[in-house]
Amino acid sequence: MSKVRTGIGRRSFIKSVSIAGGGLMIGFNWMACKRAAEDGSEEMVMEMPDEWFELNGYLKIGDNGIVTIYSPNPEIGQNVKTSMPMIVAEELDVDWDNVIVEQAPLNTDIFTRQLAGGSQSIRQGWESLRTAGATARQMLLTAAANEWEVPISELSVEKGMINHKGSKRSIGYGEIAKAAAQIEVPEEVELKNNDDFKIIGTSRKNVDAKKIVTGQPLYGLDTYKDGMLIAMVVQPPAFGMEFKSMDAERVKEMPGITDVFTIDTYPEDMEKEWSDVAAFSKLVVIVGESTWQVMEAKKELKVEWDLNPELTKQVEILEKSAGMDDVSGLESTDIHTSLMAEIGSKNAEVVRRDGDPEKAFQNASRVIERTYTCPFLAHNCMEPMNFFADATDEKAELYGPIQTPEFAEKSVNKRLGLELEDIDIQMSRMGGGFGRRLYGHFLVEAAVISQKMGKPIKLVYTREDDMTNGVYRPAYHVTYRAALDGNNKLTAFHVNAGGIPESPLFANRFPAGAIDNYLAESWTLESNISVGAFRAPRSNFIAGAEQSFLDELAEEMGQDPIQFRLDLLDRAKKDPVGEENDYDAARYAGVLEMVRDKAGWENGNSSKARGVSAYYCHNSYVAQILDMTVENNEPLIDKVTCAVDCGIVVNPDAAKNMVEGGTIDGIGHALYSEMTFKEGIPQQSNFDKYRLIRHREAPTTIDVHFVDNGIDPTGLGEPPFPPIMGALANALYKATGKRFYKQPFISQMNGETKELKT
Amino acid sequence: MAEFSLRINGKSHTVEAAPDTPLLWVLRDHLKLVGTKYGCGIAQCGACTVHLDGTAIRSCQLPVSSAEDSEITTIEGLSENGDHPVQKAWLEHDVPQCGYCQAGQIMSAAALLERNPSPSDEEIESAMNGNICRCGTYTRIKAAIKTASNSKIA
Numbered sequence: 001m002s003k004v005r006t007g008i009g010r011r012s013f014i015k016s017v018s019i020a021g022g023g024l025m026i027g028f029n030w031m032a033c034k035r036a037a038e039d040g041s042e043e044m045v046m047e048m049p050d051e052w053f054e055l056n057g058y059l060k061i062g063d064n065g066i067v068t069i070y071s072p073n074p075e076i077g078q079n080v081k082t083s084m085p086m087i088v089a090e091e092l093d094v095d096w097d098n099v100i101v102e103q104a105p106l107n108t109d110i111f112t113r114q115l116a117g118g119s120q121s122i123r124q125g126w127e128s129l130r131t132a133g134a135t136a137r138q139m140l141l142t143a144a145a146n147e148w149e150v151p152i153s154e155l156s157v158e159k160g161m162i163n164h165k166g167s168k169r170s171i172g173y174g175e176i177a178k179a180a181a182q183i184e185v186p187e188e189v190e191l192k193n194n195d196d197f198k199i200i201g202t203s204r205k206n207v208d209a210k211k212i213v214t215g216q217p218l219y220g221l222d223t224y225k226d227g228m229l230i231a232m233v234v235q236p237p238a239f240g241m242e243f244k245s246m247d248a249e250r251v252k253e254m255p256g257i258t259d260v261f262t263i264d265t266y267p268e269d270m271e272k273e274w275s276d277v278a279a280f281s282k283l284v285v286i287v288g289e290s291t292w293q294v295m296e297a298k299k300e301l302k303v304e305w306d307l308n309p310e311l312t313k314q315v316e317i318l319e320k321s322a323g324m325d326d327v328s329g330l331e332s333t334d335i336h337t338s339l340m341a342e343i344g345s346k347n348a349e350v351v352r353r354d355g356d357p358e359k360a361f362q363n364a365s366r367v368i369e370r371t372y373t374c375p376f377l378a379h380n381c382m383e384p385m386n387f388f389a390d391a392t393d394e395k396a397e398l399y400g401p402i403q404t405p406e407f408a409e410k411s412v413n414k415r416l417g418l419e420l421e422d423i424d425i426q427m428s429r430m431g432g433g434f435g436r437r438l439y440g441h442f443l444v445e446a447a448v449i450s451q452k453m454g455k456p457i458k459l460v461y462t463r464e465d466d467m468t469n470g471v472y473r474p475a476y477h478v479t480y481r482a483a484l485d486g487n488n489k490l491t492a493f494h495v496n497a498g499g500i501p502e503s504p505l506f507a508n509r510f511p512a513g514a515i516d517n518y519l520a521e522s523w524t525l526e527s528n529i530s531v532g533a534f535r536a537p538r539s540n541f542i543a544g545a546e547q548s549f550l551d552e553l554a555e556e557m558g559q560d561p562i563q564f565r566l567d568l569l570d571r572a573k574k575d576p577v578g579e580e581n582d583y584d585a586a587r588y589a590g591v592l593e594m595v596r597d598k599a600g601w602e603n604g605n606s607s608k609a610r611g612v613s614a615y616y617c618h619n620s621y622v623a624q625i626l627d628m629t630v631e632n633n634e635p636l637i638d639k640v641t642c643a644v645d646c647g648i649v650v651n652p653d654a655a656k657n658m659v660e661g662g663t664i665d666g667i668g669h670a671l672y673s674e675m676t677f678k679e680g681i682p683q684q685s686n687f688d689k690y691r692l693i694r695h696r697e698a699p700t701t702i703d704v705h706f707v708d709n710g711i712d713p714t715g716l717g718e719p720p721f722p723p724i725m726g727a728l729a730n731a732l733y734k735a736t737g738k739r740f741y742k743q744p745f746i747s748q749m750n751g752e753t754k755e756l757k758t
Numbered sequence: 759m760a761e762f763s764l765r766i767n768g769k770s771h772t773v774e775a776a777p778d779t780p781l782l783w784v785l786r787d788h789l790k791l792v793g794t795k796y797g798c799g800i801a802q803c804g805a806c807t808v809h810l811d812g813t814a815i816r817s818c819q820l821p822v823s824s825a826e827d828s829e830i831t832t833i834e835g836l837s838e839n840g841d842h843p844v845q846k847a848w849l850e851h852d853v854p855q856c857g858y859c860q861a862g863q864i865m866s867a868a869a870l871l872e873r874n875p876s877p878s879d880e881e882i883e884s885a886m887n888g889n890i891c892r893c894g895t896y897t898r899i900k901a902a903i904k905t906a907s908n909s910k911i912a
Contacts, residue, residue, distance in 0.1 A: 077856030077893050205852050212857035213848045213864060214840040215793015215833030222792035230787075255759065255776065291796075292776070292783040382797050382805060382858040382892045431795070431858030432892050463798045653852055657898065661855050664894030687802035687890065696883040698896035 002191050004127060006135045046100065053177040055139055056185065057110030058088055058132035065160055065174030067094050070104035072111040073121040074403050075208075076433030078658060078717040080121045082207045083650040084129055087122075090199040091133030091192060094173065095159040101207040106405040106425040116403040116430075117438055117533065119618035119715025122650060126712055134189040136180070143179035144171055194648065194710050203653035208429060220400030220428040221460065223388040228456045229258055231449045232294045233465060234284035234303055238680030239529045240315070240330045242308035243282045251286070251301045256293030260286050260301065263448050265441055270414055275407040278441035279470030279530035285449055291460060298462075311528040318343070318526055330680030331529060333375070333475075336500055339525055340373070340477040344498045348521035352507040354577045355517035357483075360492030364483035368556055372480075372545035374743040375674035376500075377473035378684070379534060380692060383431020384466040389446035390456035395422040396447050401430035401437050408440035412447050435533035439471050467690060468682040472675055473534035476504045476541040480549040483517070488557050491517060497542060498523035501531060504538040509616060510588060511550070513581035514568040529677065535665065536718035539617040540725075541743075544670060547613040547726025552739060561612055561730070562596050565589075583616040587645050590707055591623035594643035598705050599625040608638050611730025615723035618715030620646040621707075624663065626699075626727040630735040633749050637667060637699040640727070642720060644704065647711035655716055656704040662720030663702055668693025670725035671745050691746075762822050766791070767835025777823035782806045784822045785832060793833035793861045797890070804889030807862040808832050814869035816888075833861035836868060844868045847906035855893035863889045867903045876907050 049062025059069045069085035085101045106114055113124055137157065144162045145152040148169060156163050160173040173180075211218055236242060248260035266272060266281045284303055288294040312329025319335065322343050361367060387400035396418055402408050405425045412423050430437060446459035461469070476499035483492035493515045497505040507520035534540060554564035566589055573585035592614050596602070601612070609630075614623035627639045640663050649655045672691040676683045684690035729740045740748055764771045766789065773788045780799075785791040785808070794817055797805030801816040808817045809831035836842045844867050854860045863886065870877055870885040877885065882903050891899065 077854075079855065203852075205849065206854055206857075208857065209849050209852060209854060210840060212854045212860050213833075213845045214836075215791070215861045217792045219792075219795075219858060221796065222786075224787075224790055224792070290775075290779075290783065290787045292779045292787070295799075296776075380892060382795070382803070382856065382890070384796070430856060432856045434892075463800075657852065657855060657895065660897055661894035664896055665892075668894070686800055687798050688800060692890050692892065693894070693896075694888075694890060695886040695896050695900070698894070700879075700897075702897055 003188050004131050004191055006131050006186060006189055046098070049174065051178075053181040055136035055177070055181060056132055057107065058129070059092065059136055061136075061173050061177035063174050063177065065172045066098055066100060067092065067160070067173070068100045068102055070102050072104045072114050073125065074114065074116040074405065074427045074430065074433070075103065076116045076403060076430045076437070078116065078121065079206060079651065079654045080116070081429070082204055082654060083122060084125055085207070086199050086204055086650055087126065087129040088133040090197055091130045092137050093157040093160065096199055096204060098160060103427055103429070105427070106409060108406060114405055116433055117435065119620070119717040119719065122713045123619060123715060130191050131189060134191055135186060138186050138189045139180040139183045140173055140176055142183050143176045147176065147179065200648065200650050201652065204651055206654065218429040219383050219431050220388065221383055221386045221431070223399055223428070223458055225388070225390070225456050228388070228458055229287050229289060229453065230291050230294050231285055231287045231446070231457045231459045232298055232462065233445065233459070234286065234298060234301055235280045235465060235469060236305050238305075238330055239279060239470065239677070240308060240312045240680045241305040242280075242311070243284065244304040244306040246284060246301065246303040248301060251297045254293070254297050254300065256289040257297050258287045258289065259453065260284065260297075261452070263445065263452065265445050265448060266415070273407045273411050275404045275439050276411050276441065276444070277439040277471055277530055277532055283445065287449065287453060287457060295462065314526040315528055328679065329528065331527060332678050333676040336475055336677075337373070340475070340498065340500065344523045344525045345477065345479060345496055348496050348498065348523040350519065351505060351522045352512060352518065352520040352578070352580070354512070354515070355492070357492045357494055357517040357519035360517040361481065361483045361494070363485070364491060365486045366484045367481055368484070368553060369479060369481045370549055370552060370741060371477065372548065372741050373477045374475065374541045375676060376475050376529065377534060377669060377673055378467045378675050378690065379432070379434045379436035379471070380467060380690065381430070381432030381434060381436050384463055385436070385442040385461040385469070386459055387443045387446035388456070388458045389443075389450035391416060391447045391451040392454065393451070394418075395424070396451070397424045398443060398447060399426045400428050400443065400446070401433070402427060402440050402443055403430075403433050403435075403437040404440055408443045411440065411444050415444050416447055416451055434535045435537065436471060439532050463687070464685040468685050470530035471532040472529065473540065474499045474502050474531045478504065478542060478545050480546070482553050484557065490515060490553070490557065492519070493517070494519045496521045498525065500525045500529070501527045502538070504542040506538065506542065506582075508580045508582045510572065510583055511568050513576045513578055513585070514572040516577055518577065536617055536722045539615065539718070539722040540669075543615040543617070543722030544613070544725025544729060547615065547723060548729040548739070548741075551611070551726070551730040551733070562592055562601060565592055565614060587621045588614065588616055591621045591643040591645050594705060594707060595623040595625050595641055598643060598703065599641035601625060609731045609734035611727040611732070611734060613723040613726030613730065615719070615726070617722060618718045620644065620714040620716060620719040622719045622723050624720075624724050624727045626724065626731045628731045628735055630732070630749075635671065635697075635732065635735075635749070637697070639701040639703065640699045640724065641703045642705065643707065644716070644720065645707035645709065646716045646719065647709065647713045649706050650713060652706070655706065658716050659704045659720040660702045662718070663724050664693060664698050666721045666724035667699070667728055668697070670728055670743050671697070674744050760823075762826055764822070764825055764830060765828070766830045767832060773822065775822050778821045780818050781808070781820040781822055781825050781830070782817040785817060791832050791834055795858055795861060797859065797862075803859070804866060805859050805862040807865040807889065809865060809869055812869065812872060814866045833865060836864065842868060843906040844871065844902070847902040850905060851898050851902040853895050853898040853902050855895055859889060859891045863891065863899055867899070867906065871903070871907055877903070
């Protein structure tokens, strides 16, 4: 057992009472007490208590022993709404069948880091969730000890039942909860040993599954309130343009249309949060009674757009310096491609240098150089951006899908001039996040529109609005070079990485630390296309590129690709080069050895082409082996074997689901997806042109294995996503005899395969 | 605006809407049956799938004026208590991640099994290919359909 300071003071206890009523809009819902039983076949219906007792901001206990646990973090499909309360329930020592889960509202007095991002919810919530459960348990035990006048050390707990062996007495949490709520919050509590876990490490069903499969309202887009109007935006058709004028008179007369006006979401003088990213601040807004009426009006509205000089200036300078004619500031993908190759990569800054790489390259017998690229990507959450707002000059009530409620609250505070305590943000379940909903401009837009209208509104983006709105995954470009000596030994490694408008380089990640002479360089190019974090930012490209290059390097050196990596990791473990290396070489090697074993690498099925890859990001390690064939120029993926080291796995089956999903997501984006531009105009605006992976293209089997090492949990939402792109590229090479350097890989298939650039 | 009589999940409803309003928005905006989801509006993602006389269709493409003489089933009406074999299989395999596309997936799967109680892998892929899952739960969806298909035979 370990002792931790609770940090739960009387103040947060008292403050927490304010959420006892269930918040302003999302009153306690009787559906919350129905959920699928663990075998999935039955529905449990719990009887509600007459009275609830809050022991701290994370939980309340009913007089009948039912426990409500508030899940603090936003749910984007990573399943924290189940796994975070499981951690609280573990330390509380209750029967999971008696637990009801509710989404907590934003409350910075009680919760820390109510954010979905960086795969950090479980890792950073681990101790506070455990402490919340253990603190309440301690208060319940103290209350029982007081009542029975026995030492607390003589008490034990089994599934919410406190027992005193000596006097053969027992009492349920529900019966003692009232007395426990009067107990002073302990300053220090003991946490369980890992060996004593009864809930953590066991598979528990998604607490919202029953509602999902029966179509109950869960998502922001499902919000309907009395008197609520529907609002939609009309944004410029191209990056680099802005609103000039409109003729709205006819549209205002259309059936159901209430108003048409413009807003400026983020005025220039507004102090912005990092999350206030928006390609288009000045928007036309159409408000009406129903979604279809507003959609119809949107098609009819005539708007004139102009070049935005502020947004085109830097791009013009860049293009002129590249010797381009006819510069407009309206960017195109073909110009991006040549700018990255000709300007960006030649203006890099050194980020890390070990040994004397320049000399090693001079003395090399052979230099292998390869360049890898990827396009912009749109997040394409299945639920398009939306938010409900009821904002006046006094207060704002906001409900919907947001990954960063705490930052959005600050933005609303500044934009609407409301005090933080007068802004109530509640989080809906989200139809996907992937980083897109870190950037809450849509929430601010909804608040601005509602305040202007003096009415509750739901802002709805069409799919086209969503896909052409920016906040994309950047386009990246990386060149790797390796120096080999006369004995075919690796003597130097050089990575030159950049992108529009950010670099994907992680200079201190593997193979840094494993090679004496190492050079890492970075560069960026300006753009007026807005970008944002996309599942495993930067890693989502550089992992696949690096792992493809290592595969090709191993082949050039006549080595097995797994053993080649293991030998490098062995060097990094025993005698690391430099002190800034940010990975644990032993854990890295561990997943490679595990995947080699589980997939039967050494005696594998020869009828399939196999590729391997391993990567470290978000504090976790993932290795994958992909088996495939190519028939009629179509990739057919048979099986993916995954080995994952994310420390303690809280909810194993749900964690497997996350690894399966990340794997499919990575295959899909590397193979099929891209966002391209012509004269600033996104060339894909819906799923007819923007290709996402579908049923037929998914692997037949995904086999997931977790390393069991008892280390406190690390990230899982993102780590399975980046490396699979390398395993895929390496398997494609085995299947076709051709290396794949340019994402999406499908552009190199279906007939024309581009020549390798050496 | 005109008045339309619809049969949805065994009940009669009268709605007032423009004749070209897609059934999707009538279900969501007018009747508050929000289980049917908006994903793309052009029949490319399958999130809005409902049954029209037992056949899976994309409700974003069906004008309300063409829906009057048919029996419409939405996810809310697929079963009385959420215990349709496909829904049960979805719970057993704990399929959803974000869950947004799953109503459409379930409606496509239920229609498939209704006309083909024991589909092959290829038949499953073919019937389900119009339903995008952005989270990538495809392998679980397929496993759940197989479970539901077996349970129907039993």
